[in-house]
Amino acid sequence: MWLWLVCHADQKYSKPVEIYCGEDAIEKFILKKFEEVKSCQSVMRERFNKPLIMTTENERDFQNSTSCYICERKYEDGGKDKPVRDHCHITGNYRGSAHGICNLKLRLIPESIKIPVIFHDLQGYDCQFIMQ
Numbered sequence: 001m002w003l004w005l006v007c008h009a010d011q012k013y014s015k016p017v018e019i020y021c022g023e024d025a026i027e028k029f030i031l032k033k034f035e036e037v038k039s040c041q042s043v044m045r046e047r048f049n050k051p052l053i054m055t056t057e058n059e060r061d062f063q064n065s066t067s068c069y070i071c072e073r074k075y076e077d078g079g080k081d082k083p084v085r086d087h088c089h090i091t092g093n094y095r096g097s098a099h100g101i102c103n104l105k106l107r108l109i110p111e112s113i114k115i116p117v118i119f120h121d122l123q124g125y126d127c128q129f130i131m132q
Contacts (some may be wrong), residue, residue: 003032026079044110050092052085058094
């Protein structure tokens with residue numbers, strides 16, 4: 001078995017090819033995949049927490065907003081439907097005025113983000129063990 005981790009967003013998270021041969025190759029491969037998932041989640045928790053960056057223009061947009069940019073519904077009077085400043089936690093950039101509940105639905109939760117795994121040339125005997 002060989003494993004190669006590639007991060008297209010930032011090459012510093014890519015890892016060199018690892019090759020392993022042995023009777024327990026499938027078990028080692030699966031365990032290594034779980035280790036890599038935990039590593040990716042750790043990077044996301046560490047890096048996906050940039051604070052809000054608001055320009056004067058962003059603040060003006062927020063103050064003048066009458067509806068949520070996510071669901072496009074108008075804000076109701078009475079205070080319970082108060083707008084919040086939504087921002088990207090990866091870049092820190094302001095995205096728009098939103099309902100609090102709409103904003104929470106856009107949260108990045110590292111444990112729930114799907115990490116793509118690509119297999120190439122699964123013609124051999126081992127593929128039946130990996131794909132179970």
